[in-house]
Amino acid sequence: MPTPQTILLAEPRGFCAGVDRAIEIVERAIQKFGAPVYVRHEIVHNTYVVNDLRAKGAVFIEALCDVPSGATLIFSAHGVSQAVRREAEGRGLHIFDATCPLVTKVHVEVAKLAKQGYEFIMIGHKGHPEVEGTMGQLDCGIHLVEDVQDVARVQPAQTDKLAVVTQTTLSVDDAIEIAAAVRARFPGVREPKLQDICYATQNRQDAVKLLSPQVDLVIVVGSPTSSNSNRLRELAAKLGAVAHMVDSVDDLDPQWFDGVARVGLTAGASAPEILVQEVIGRIKALGAVSVRSMAGIQESLKFPLPKGLKMDAATDLGPPQTGPAGS
Template sequence: MQVILANPRGFCAGVERAIAIVERALQKFGAPIYVRHEVVHNKFVCDDLRAKGAVFIEELNEVPSGSTVIFSAHGVSKAVRDEAETRGLKVFDATCPLVTKVHVEVGKMRHQAREVVMIGHKGHPEVEGTMGQSKDGMYLVETADDVRRLKVNSPDQLSFVTQTTLSVDDASVVIDALRAQFPEVQGPKKDDICYATQNRQDAVKALTEQCDMLIVVGSPNSSNSRRLKEVALARGVDAYLVDGPEEISADWLLGKSRVGVTAGASAPEILVERVVDRVKLLTGASVEQLAGVEEGVSFPLPKELLAG
């Protein structure tokens, strides 16, 4: 048996930045540091940060006055920012810059009196943060059927944005439905789906040409990780999403000859290594790595966390 590693896989620049912000804040200010929502959607990462003194909360009323709070990589609504300012909380913003880009787009669209359709998954924190950039004039759709049921006030003044971690293929279907339903709808100047999401989905597509099974390392609440599994399944390849090696069943590997392994953008490489070790232990597989896109992207940390 062969194990073939996707490339690129695992951490993206936004995730690396978010984790570094929490770790630097803990080093500089000491525990506890409060983080609104899981800073990234990965159990291993969040458990590690908890052990270092991070406290994950869902609402700011759980943060004691005078404390430091970090906004997760998924971004927050304007109401959350206003609440933090009103309470005088010290804030570090770990929102991924590519999510911030979408927030800025929404602000510009609403300033131009355009209504905005967001394509995304209801209840996901990134979607809640983006929808919360405006008190009105926004609509959320997830499927082409949602688009067909959509009623807007100004179809001639309509724009759309997307969640950054969607399946590229799924988003295209919904965008096509929007353009069919609302011919004058305008999209962002640049695709909202982030480079890392697209690169990892493209790598899975390449992997499925060579593999008869795919293991995706990532947590169940990670949108981009779930999309990688769905991309493989849509191409007729058995695929499994695992948080770690202990979840791998030997039965999955029976009759398989080439097993692909990848990781969502919030999953660390150490988990990939442990998953590969588990497959090797069960099968004696050799390991090779696909060539892929070199991303070379990095995002700066807040200046206050760089000093001292």
């Protein structure tokens, strides 16, 4: 049967500024304070990254009771509720916050408008840690909607002061549709000045929109728990492409490539480039003879580290490490 001839790489793909920062926070904390360093929830939703940091000395926990008194604790990139923050501070833990600044922006907006008497409709996925963190900024007054049907069931206490916020890693198109339903039911709803969906999520989805019509098969590198990676696969499929998501090169099925001439390849914002390169190597072994990158947005945004983790030039770690521990 014909084998793949060309691999077309989406641009941009892979790590975003928030993920870069979160990983660097963990690595710097381990170097500065020594292992173990405790991280509440997976620092980012990627199996390779979590296993790599675990091998370097990170301990991932869900309950703060699993953190010894006086230990160093890092909040994941997804953010935490005020209850978790108060509990950690009350236990005297040495805390560093790796919450993505774009998620923090949503938290700040919620806190500011809540003081003005606003209730909120949040567009997001129930159970996702970012949603739990944002909804946990208030004791009540945030109504979660996952789809257009949920909008019809929302019963706010009042509608004079109602605002909408969004999980940052949603499908842009889905969020637009749900937000339109919110506006239709609550015409006076207050929307954010800038869209809550993060720039990296939008850029990667836009790249998949360009990629999908040009290929026979789309492979998305990302873990099953990664919201933005799942949205990339769903988007490619919605556009008519055969699409699969793989956590690692071992998930590739050679039968996917039967009769396929052009393979599109992208990666979620929490997936390191080393995994993309491993997938490229495996597809080449199946017969691909060329690899070409699409034109796309070049991202240069970098978020600052928290106070207490900046090092002098002699001990600077450089960019986040994505290879095996000790490499």
